[in-house]
Amino acid sequence: DQQVKQNSPSLSVQEGRISILNCDYTNSMFDYFLWYKKYPAEGPTFLISISSIKDKNEDGRFTVFLNKSAKHLSLHIVPSQPGDSAVYFCAASEDSGGSNYKLTFGKGTLLTVNP
Amino acid sequence: DGGITQSPKYLFRKEGQNVTLSCEQNLNHDAMYWYRQDPGQGLRLIYYSQIVNDFQKGDIAEGYSVSREKKESFPLTVTSAQKNPTAFYLCASSPRPVGGSPLHFGNGTRLTVT
Numbered sequence: 001d002q003q004v005k006q007n008s009p010s011l012s013v014q015e016g017r018i019s020i021l022n023c024d025y026t027n028s029m030f031d032y033f034l035w036y037k038k039y040p041a042e043g044p045t046f047l048i049s050i051s052s053i054k055d056k057n058e059d060g061r062f063t064v065f066l067n068k069s070a071k072h073l074s075l076h077i078v079p080s081q082p083g084d085s086a087v088y089f090c091a092a093s094e095d096s097g098g099s100n101y102k103l104t105f106g107k108g109t110l111l112t113v114n115p
Numbered sequence: 116d117g118g119i120t121q122s123p124k125y126l127f128r129k130e131g132q133n134v135t136l137s138c139e140q141n142l143n144h145d146a147m148y149w150y151r152q153d154p155g156q157g158l159r160l161i162y163y164s165q166i167v168n169d170f171q172k173g174d175i176a177e178g179y180s181v182s183r184e185k186k187e188s189f190p191l192t193v194t195s196a197q198k199n200p201t202a203f204y205l206c207a208s209s210p211r212p213v214g215g216s217p218l219h220f221g222n223g224t225r226l227t228v229t
Contacts, residue, residue, distance in 0.1 A: 043121075
């Protein structure tokens with residue numbers, strides 16, 4: 001039972017264009033969402049997060065959008081750069097204001113940015 | 116520099132042997148975690164610890180054991196009872212519950228059991 005789904009295993013875009021990575025979730029109790037970036041043989045690094053009280057959060061070239069009614073979030077990267085080529089993981093947790101320590105990850109999307 | 120150190124980077128063991136993966140952090144974080152990554156499977160939670168001398172099972176704890184005797188250290192033992200131990204193991208930490216702060220990850224240990 002996969003609670004966080006990234007249905008596109010891979011995505012290829014041209015340098016300078018927009019990259020849009022999508023994530024769907026099934027657990028309506030999730031209220032805190034994160035995106036991580038991972039290079040091969042390294043640990044994931046945190047990119048950006050959003051809580052359920054917001055529908056958008058922006059940090060430089062990265063913007064995350066949350067649609068709670070659709071249980072869908074997306075990560076936009078504008079403009080895309082070759083160094084953005086990596087696996088991107090969507091993750092979610094319940095009860096952002098409480099004592100929950102568990103994070104549930106999707107399977108990841110491999111982004112390739114072509115020069 | 117503060118961070119999470121996992122050692123060794125690559126580990127090879129024969130089937131039937133227990134093996135312990137090291138994880139040390141100098142971030143002064145209370146919570147520590149172990150995740151496993153398999154191809155096409157994403158990251159799955161094995162164990163986590165909110166505080167010294169306390170830990171809880173994650174989603175795939177069978178065949179694994181942990182200890183948390185010091186705040187800085189959270190070693191993971193892969194026992195012979197783990198049916199598919201070959202994987203990439205990631206240790207992480209956080210200062211607060213995940214809703215309040217993201218996890219910081221180490222660079223992982225790739226375990227191969229033959």
